[in-house]
Amino acid sequence: MSMDTAADFAKLQETLKACAREVDATLESVLPKPADLQARVQEAARYSTLSGGKRLRPFLVMQSAQLFGVKPEYSRRVGAAVEMLHSYSLVHDDLPCMDDDDLRRGRPTTHKAFDEATAVLAGDALLTQAFEVLADPGTHPSAEIRCRLVTHLAQSSGTFGMIGGQMIDMEAEKRTLEPDEIRLLQRLKTGALFEFCCAAGVILGEGSKTDHDNLLSYARDFGLAFQITDDLLDALGDAEKAGKAVGKDAGQGKATLIGAYGIEGARAEAERLAKHAADTLAPYGDKARALRALPFSLLDRQS
Amino acid sequence: MSMDTAADFAKLQETLKACAREVDATLESVLPKPADLQARVQEAARYSTLSGGKRLRPFLVMQSAQLFGVKPEYSRRVGAAVEMLHSYSLVHDDLPCMDDDDLRRGRPTTHKAFDEATAVLAGDALLTQAFEVLADPGTHPSAEIRCRLVTHLAQSSGTFGMIGGQMIDMEAEKRTLEPDEIRLLQRLKTGALFEFCCAAGVILGEGSKTDHDNLLSYARDFGLAFQITDDLLDALGDAEKAGKAVGKDAGQGKATLIGAYGIEGARAEAERLAKHAADTLAPYGDKARALRALPFSLLDRQS
Numbered sequence: 385m386s387m388d389t390a391a392d393f394a395k396l397q398e399t400l401k402a403c404a405r406e407v408d409a410t411l412e413s414v415l416p417k418p419a420d421l422q423a424r425v426q427e428a429a430r431y432s433t434l435s436g437g438k439r440l441r442p443f444l445v446m447q448s449a450q451l452f453g454v455k456p457e458y459s460r461r462v463g464a465a466v467e468m469l470h471s472y473s474l475v476h477d478d479l480p481c482m483d484d485d486d487l488r489r490g491r492p493t494t495h496k497a498f499d500e501a502t503a504v505l506a507g508d509a510l511l512t513q514a515f516e517v518l519a520d521p522g523t524h525p526s527a528e529i530r531c532r533l534v535t536h537l538a539q540s541s542g543t544f545g546m547i548g549g550q551m552i553d554m555e556a557e558k559r560t561l562e563p564d565e566i567r568l569l570q571r572l573k574t575g576a577l578f579e580f581c582c583a584a585g586v587i588l589g590e591g592s593k594t595d596h597d598n599l600l601s602y603a604r605d606f607g608l609a610f611q612i613t614d615d616l617l618d619a620l621g622d623a624e625k626a627g628k629a630v631g632k633d634a635g636q637g638k639a640t641l642i643g644a645y646g647i648e649g650a651r652a653e654a655e656r657l658a659k660h661a662a663d664t665l666a667p668y669g670d671k672a673r674a675l676r677a678l679p680f681s682l683l684d685r686q687s
Numbered sequence: 688m689s690m691d692t693a694a695d696f697a698k699l700q701e702t703l704k705a706c707a708r709e710v711d712a713t714l715e716s717v718l719p720k721p722a723d724l725q726a727r728v729q730e731a732a733r734y735s736t737l738s739g740g741k742r743l744r745p746f747l748v749m750q751s752a753q754l755f756g757v758k759p760e761y762s763r764r765v766g767a768a769v770e771m772l773h774s775y776s777l778v779h780d781d782l783p784c785m786d787d788d789d790l791r792r793g794r795p796t797t798h799k800a801f802d803e804a805t806a807v808l809a810g811d812a813l814l815t816q817a818f819e820v821l822a823d824p825g826t827h828p829s830a831e832i833r834c835r836l837v838t839h840l841a842q843s844s845g846t847f848g849m850i851g852g853q854m855i856d857m858e859a860e861k862r863t864l865e866p867d868e869i870r871l872l873q874r875l876k877t878g879a880l881f882e883f884c885c886a887a888g889v890i891l892g893e894g895s896k897t898d899h900d901n902l903l904s905y906a907r908d909f910g911l912a913f914q915i916t917d918d919l920l921d922a923l924g925d926a927e928k929a930g931k932a933v934g935k936d937a938g939q940g941k942a943t944l945i946g947a948y949g950i951e952g953a954r955a956e957a958e959r960l961a962k963h964a965a966d967t968l969a970p971y972g973d974k975a976r977a978l979r980a981l982p983f984s985l986l987d988r989q990s
Contacts, residue, residue, distance in 0.1 A: 421858060421868060422851035422875070429846070476811060481803035500784035501857050504807065508779060509846045511811065515818040516841035519834045527830035531822045534837055538819035543732070543812045548725035554804050555724060565724060572725070 396677040403446055403463075404439040406456070410464040414517055424498065428506035429513075432494045433471040441466045444581035444606075447675045448599055451668050452589020458524050462533060462584050465517040469541055470577060472510035475503050477550060511541075524588060532587050540580035549573025563644040567608075570641070574614075575607030582606075598664055605661035606679050612654040613682045615640035616647065654683060699980040706749055706766075707742040709759070713767040717820055727801065731809035732816075735797045736774040744769045747884035747909075750978045751902055754971050755892020761827050765836060765887050768820040772844055773880060775813035778806050780853060814844075827891060835890050843883035852876025866947040870911075873944070877917075878910035885909075901967055908964035909982050915957040916985045918943040922950065957986060 411433055418426040442463025449459035478485040478493040479500060486496050495503035517523060518533045539545060549572030552565070561569065582603035586596045619642050642650050658679035665672040714736055721729040745766025752762035781788040781796040782803060789799050798806035820826060821836045842848060852875030855868070864872065885906035889899045922945050945953050961982035968975040 416846055420851075421871065422846055422854040424858065425850060425854040426846050472811075476807055479804075479807065481807060501782075502854070504779055504782065504784060505850050505854055505857075507811075508775075508814065509850045511814055512841050512845045512850065515837055516845065519822075519837035519841070521834075527834045531824075531830045531833050531837075534818055534822035534834075538815050538822070542815045542819065543719055543725055543729050547728060547808050547812045547815065548723075551725040551728040551805070551808055554808075555727065568724065 392673060392677040393681065396674050396681055399447075399674045400438065400440075400443055403443045404437075406446075406460050407439045407442040407463045407467060408434065410460045411467060414461075414464055414513070415468075424502055425505045425509055428475075428494055428498045428502045429471075429509050431497060432475045432503075432506060433468060433510060435489050435491060437467070437471075437489060439463070439467060440610075441470055441577060441581045443678075444578060444603070444675075445584045447672075447678075448582045448585020449588045451585060451599075451671050451675075452591050452595070454585065454588040457522075458588055459585065461517055461520075461523045462588065463581075465514040465523075465533075465537070466577065466581055466584070468510045468517070469514040469537065472507040472514070473541070473546055473550070473577075475507040475510070479503060482550070482554070529587060529590075533584060536583055536587065537580055540576040545572055545576035546574075549576070563641065566641055566644065570608065570611040571604070574611050575604060578607040578610070579603040598667070602661045602664045602675065605657040605664070609654045609657040609661065609679050609682055612641055612645075612650050612657075613685055615642050616650055616654075617685065619647065651683075658683060695976060695980040696984060699977050699984055702750075702977045703741065703743075703746055706746045707740075709749075709763050710742045710745040710766045710770060711737065713763045714770060717764075717767055717816070718771075727805055728808045728812055731778075731797055731801045731805045732774075732812050734800060735778045735806075735809060736771060736813060738792050738794060740770070740774075740792060742766070742770060743913075744773055744880060744884045746981075747881060747906070747978075748887045750975075750981075751885045751888020752891045754888060754902075754974050754978075755894050755898070757888065757891040760825075761891055762888065764820055764823070764826045765891065766884075768817040768826075768836075768840070769880065769884055769887070771813045771820070772817040772840065775810040775817070776844070776849055776853070776880075778810040778813070782806060785853070785857065832890060832893075836887060839886060839890065840883055843879040848875055848879035849877075852879070866944065869944055869947070873911065873914040874907070877914050878907060881910040881913070882906040901970070905964045905967045905978065908960040908967070912957045912960040912964065912982050912985055915944055915948075915953050915960075916988055918945050919950065919953055919957070920988065954986075961986060 415430050415433060416426045418424075418430065442460065445463040445466060446456065446459045449462070450456070474488060475494045477483050478488055479495055485493050487493065491497070493503075494506055498506070514537065515534055518537060519530050523533070524530055541547065543551070549569050552569040553573060556569065579600055582599040583596065585591075586599050591599075618640070645653055661679045662676040665676050718733050718736060719729045721727070721733065745763065748766040748769060749759065749762045752765075753759070777791060778797045780786050781791055782798055788796050790796065794800070796806075797809055801809070817840065818837055821840060822833050826836070827833055844850065846854070852872050855872040856876060859872065882903055885902040886899065888894070889902050894902075921943070948956055964982045965979040968979050
């Protein structure tokens, strides 16, 4: 495989942890401290966001941004915003009227720990605050750049992005999707936000059109590999390791590519995507080591 | 009363209608045409937004903006954004886990016309697109101004604004609120968005600190008068005229100021607020005629 060395794997884990710590500290400081009569919704927003996730999306933002020499104090705020947006999407997707999940990252989902109304409002609050963080002068001195980030995040997470993907996922419970339709679903539902993360680095660093194309190509390969390995994890995984119910997607007739590719075919496709993603970032040399290693680390993910 | 003439009332109705037509046309053009596999969520977003509302919030934006000579092609986009945000809040507030309403503006609520999952997603999509509209260069040539609009809307609609108010409203079903707490609830739940609307005119038109203070004072009086007359309508109204279930708030033990003031006291308070709001805008002369007339028109509202 085209991964540089096994040492890159160990280094990647370190870099991931360091990034998660930095983003967690940023989230801790930007999320309101629960106070006054509306404390409950602020508690729920913190509960769902400060839950020790891997912070993959902020990692993509920060690593893409450092390719172009962006200051970490800017990129970590964009990372925090995208994590808040991701967190809102999980809170709403877990609701009884959606995927009806009781467990997330090994803990009760937000509507279980609080109640449905609070979960809806906490998700709304996180979505709202994500845009507030992006528009704040602390995120970048240029208002043009901040506006582009807002526009791009809104598009990636709207009906032509993440929300559209979740809608198709709900519709997929009514009829079986074709493989092409499943690919569209996954590209919208999880891929669009990964694309935002990598594009955000280029936007913050005012990279070229070629940079934008490279990072977008990387993000697409990465997103698809992520989704395939997530589906494999669900099909084969162990509930305890995953921290959520497994084998659930097949039981609900959820659309995954495992049906189309088979287990071994899906694994091979994920590996092909990881290689292609890494190759795309070859021009960035050593600076892109962590980004190149990341898709390979998915191949044996267990959660 | 300090309303200029009865002719102002007729003129106000005309201006309101013209504004509603303009904003409806803008909403029609910015909301995505339902297409592809995710058409259902886009249909639901259109259903809930293009429902013939009075467009009071866009009216406040456009009228405040014209005090400062802002081009209507800018202010109507901000009006459309705020209406999308208002629409999302209604869709989510109507959900079974929140206020559980079946009827809105005389039609089935979004989760009744579609389903709960689609209603959650349609609300999310409207909230997301509201920020997209504000950040778009079509809304104003200055990115600084667009960022300030995004920041201000996020703050007005977040946990220190509208969402916080809705959370307090849900909590109020558990215990009786004090009059001061009810005032806070109402200021957050409905007042904060009215404040945004009037502040948006000042931001778009780069008005002075005094302008900002004047418009904010007007918005606060207006918001409180609006809430009181809404509560009066609920307490006394006619379900058919209001287009929604009435007498419901008291039945659910919802917090209103009628209990504290009594019917006649509440009416007198609404009238006092309308007068004060109108007086605040005296310095803007004829340009503020419609804004001055508006709070008085609430006093005999029937829907």
